[in-house]
Amino acid sequence: MGRPPCCDKIGVKKGPWTPEEDIILVSYIQEHGPGNWRAVPTNTGLLRCSKSCRLRWTNYLRPGIKRGNFTEQEEKMIIHLQALLGNRxxxxxxxxxxxxxxxxxxxxxxxxxxxxxxxQTGQDGDNQDGISSSFPLISKGQWERRLQTDIHMAKRALSEALSMTNADSSKDSSTNIFSHPHTTLPYQASNYASSTENISRLLENWMKNKNPLKSAAATAGSSSSEGALSCPFSFNSSNSDASLGSSTSVEEAANLTPENSIFQDESKPNMEGEVQLTMLEKWLLEDGSGLGLGQGHGHEGLVNMSSEDGEGLF
DNA sequence: AATATGATCAACCGCGTCACT
DNA sequence: GAGTGACGCGGTTGATCATAT
Incomplete structure (x- = not known):
């Protein structure tokens, strides 16, 4: 019995989102918070499926998103994490x-x-799909062995990332998530600035053509978003000065800080990673005798670690 | 200038998982 | 425990832009 497609309704719009739709969505989430995506199209009047709304929010409109070029640091992180986690x-x-x-x-x-x-060309001809192929999937019955391998890989990848991070920290401390592990992962004020950039960017183009309040209200139809639309980007009920009609820039108008934003806790809902990282770091630090972490010895201990090191950890 | 080709990225689709009844 | 609905994830597609011919 197959699951029916989520968006089989006639009249559901597909394709690129328009600035109007973005504003309606942002306004709604500002008012109601993210989640309950099923209700979003109904309540906003958007002709989009819930999935599409969620995707648009998480991938584009959500506060804290940094766009554009990846830094070398991020690149290294991705490579190491991909080796560690695969395509997750x-x-x-x-x-x-x-x-x-x-x-x-x-x-x-x-x-x-x-x-x-x-x-890798010339080094390892049979490895054509990145690092991950060095660690083929293990059958379900062998989860214990896989766990051990994962532990080993976690140690190794993290130590390498740490060593790189230490080497580069003087250049780019802002992307060094390991340097202050428990303070840098959650969003900081600058993240919100980048989020207003996202929104101001879309508004910039949009406002050239239309009056957003009129248009968005019209598009929203009978939804309850009218109130929100009068101040779509204040992100703060008390910040009613941030009207779009004023000559104030969107960035100024939004006046976002982690403290006053309703997205404060939501901006990255999945903090599972932080927990994982914290645990791993804790573990690594506790296991510091073998790693030499924080002692200025680099990661020789890890590099030389045998595959049996994971045993007995639990 | 016109066309072909490649690169990039936003968005869609299908499936798995989780939560609720 | 089974059934159902909603959400989230990963793979893939297709539109758009950039570069080469």
Whole structure:
């Protein structure tokens, strides 16, 4: 019995999102918070399926998203995490809070895959699909062995990432998620700035053509979003000065901070990664005798670690 | 200038998982 | 425990832009 398609309704719009739709969606989420995606199309009047709304929000409109070029640091992180986790892009993205899984996936497929292929040409002819193919999937019955392998790989990848991070920290500390592990992963103020950039960018184009309030209200139909639309990007009920009609820039108008934004806790809902990282780091640090972490000895201990090191950890 | 080819990335699709009844 | 609905993830597609011919 197959599952019926989620968007088989006639009249469901597909394709690129328009700025109007973005604004309606942002306004709605500002008012109601993310989640309950099923209700979003109904309540906003958007002719989109719930899935599409969620995707648009998480991949594009969500506060804290950094777009554009990946830094060398991010690139290294992705490569190491891909080796460690495989194509679990959401898990990888949880270690790079400013990037979406879709972004990382695209970047891997378009840039890193090729890069690694190039690097590996001549070294390992049979490894044509990046690092992950060095660690083929293990059958379900062998989960224990896989766990051990994963542990080993986690140690190794993290130590390498740490060593790289230490080496580069003077250059780019902002992307060094390991340098202050418990303070840098959650969103900081700058993330919200980048989010307003997203929105201001779409508004920039949109406002050239239309009056957003009129248009969005009309598009929203009978939804309850009218109130929100009067101040679509304040992100703060008390910040009613942030009207679109004023000459104030969107960035100023939004006046976002992690403290006053309703997205404060939501901006990266999946903090599983942080937990994972924290646990791993804790473990690594506790196991520091073998790693030499924090003692200025680099990661020789890890590199020389035998595959049996994972045994007895639990 | 016109066309072909390649690269990029936003969005879609199908499936798995989880939560609720 | 089974059935159902909603959500989230990963693979893939297709539109658009950039570059080469």
């Amino acid at each position: 892009w959401a898990a990888i993205a949880s270690y790079l809070p400013q990037r979406t899984d879709n972004d990382i996936k695209n970047y891997w497929n378009t840039h890193l895959k090729k890069k690694l292929k190039k690097l």
